[in-house]
Amino acid sequence: MDSFSFALRNELKDTNVTVTCLMPGPTDTRFFERAGMLDTKVGQDEKDDPADVARAGYDAMLNGEGDVVSGWKNKIQASLANVTPANILAEQHRQMAEPGSAGG
Numbered sequence: 001m002d003s004f005s006f007a008l009r010n011e012l013k014d015t016n017v018t019v020t021c022l023m024p025g026p027t028d029t030r031f032f033e034r035a036g037m038l039d040t041k042v043g044q045d046e047k048d049d050p051a052d053v054a055r056a057g058y059d060a061m062l063n064g065e066g067d068v069v070s071g072w073k074n075k076i077q078a079s080l081a082n083v084t085p086a087n088i089l090a091e092q093h094r095q096m097a098e099p100g101s102a103g104g
Helices: 002-011 048-063 072-081 086-099
Strands: 021-023 065-069
Touching: 002 021, 021 048, 048 065, 048 086, 065 072
Parallel strands: 021 065
Antiparallel strands: none
């Protein structure tokens, strides 16, 4: 998705249209409840405040930024993702989102 947004941003560079890719981590919305993921590790972990995520995206858009990663924990994970092989990232995500992975 981020590659698509950067390609779109480049296509639109000579117009008045801007594209900013917001890349949030887990956010405290009803998503996990609606997706039946409350028994997962990611469903139980602490999440970012949706207002903070929205503010980060809005501010990045106003500043003309091409992308923004919201939340300090997500920023660390995003940095590590740049040097971690895709198969390891997929396994980590599977473990966090696996039903019953919340543990207790």
